[in-house]
Amino acid sequence: MPKYLKEYITEFNYLFHQIYKYTKIEEITDENYTTFYNFGNNARKFLEIYLFYKYPDFSKDIEKYKKFFGENGIPAILTDRVNNEYSHLAGAMERGASPIEVPEMKKVAELIIDKLKADNDQYTALLRSIGVTEETE
Numbered sequence: 001m002p003k004y005l006k007e008y009i010t011e012f013n014y015l016f017h018q019i020y021k022y023t024k025i026e027e028i029t030d031e032n033y034t035t036f037y038n039f040g041n042n043a044r045k046f047l048e049i050y051l052f053y054k055y056p057d058f059s060k061d062i063e064k065y066k067k068f069f070g071e072n073g074i075p076a077i078l079t080d081r082v083n084n085e086y087s088h089l090a091g092a093m094e095r096g097a098s099p100i101e102v103p104e105m106k107k108v109a110e111l112i113i114d115k116l117k118a119d120n121d122q123y124t125a126l127l128r129s130i131g132v133t134e135e136t137e
Helices: 011-024 033-037 039-054 061-069 073-085 093-097 103-116 120-129
Strands: none
Touching (some): 011 039, 033 039, 039 061, 061 103, 103 120
């Protein structure tokens, strides 16, 4: 079984770990570039799963993002933009031909983690599921 399947309870835990790891990256290197490169897809998939269970209705993703991030629409719009622009090539094929480095991605990762921290029980369980027992800032 591949390591990425063996080490996680579900894909949800794996996706959380990828977002969490991104918040800890100070510099993109040959050792951590996949966390950066795959961020758009990983964040989009994580939020789709998380928000489906949090808001199990027929709301559009942007509406769920606004509920999740709160009254200030900027985090929701920023997250939606990063997730869509960097997990799909529709309308921007040139993105697929050149490397990307978008500072907004780290901000989105931090916004997601900060919102998850509001539910301390779930956040702590998610950390334990990826082998983090105590956070160091």
